[in-house]
Amino acid sequence: MAEARIGIRIAEDRQSVTLSVGPVGGDGLPLELSLDQLTSLIALLGETRARMVEGLPTGTLEGKSIRTVMDPNWYVQVAQIDGSLLAFDHPAYGPVGFAIPRKDVARIVKLLSAHLALPEGSPEKQS
Structure with missing residues (x-):
């Protein structure tokens, strides 16, 4: 599989984001998404990852780096x-x-x- 470059640019008004996926050193294909569309894409990618790791050993979380969120809802x-x-x-x-x-x-x-x-x-x- 060829190496890919993924670019992300958030609009100044923070109402949309442009993702760009393409080969390293080449132009990427831009895709503009709203916050709702980005959230849906993240969920879809998460579901895809879940299918990819299904059946693999999970191991322990102890000692792993965890992205911590302070005081979440x-x-x-x-x-x-x-x-x-x-x-x-x-x-x-x-x-x-x-x-x-x-x-x-x-x-x-x-x-x-x-x-x-x-x-x-x-x-x-x-x-």
Whole structure:
């Protein structure tokens, strides 16, 4: 597969973005997208990635670099499964939701309760 260059230019009014995909050193094909269209493309790319990694081992998140969002909008509710739904509005990916089984909810509550028991501002790591 030939190497490709992807260019991104956000309009001054931040109402659209122009993506340009083409060969390295060559002209790219420009595609102008609105915020809604960009959000749809991100979702489609995410679904495509999910299909590509389906069945591959996921491994642990521990020690991996994670893109952290400070103070996101979030929502939690009891899910249709025996667990909870936890959703975040990620600035890069839009709304992202997770159905978490009851056993994992209990583990999360235990870890967060231990965190709340620490003095405020304590840097101690909980796992």
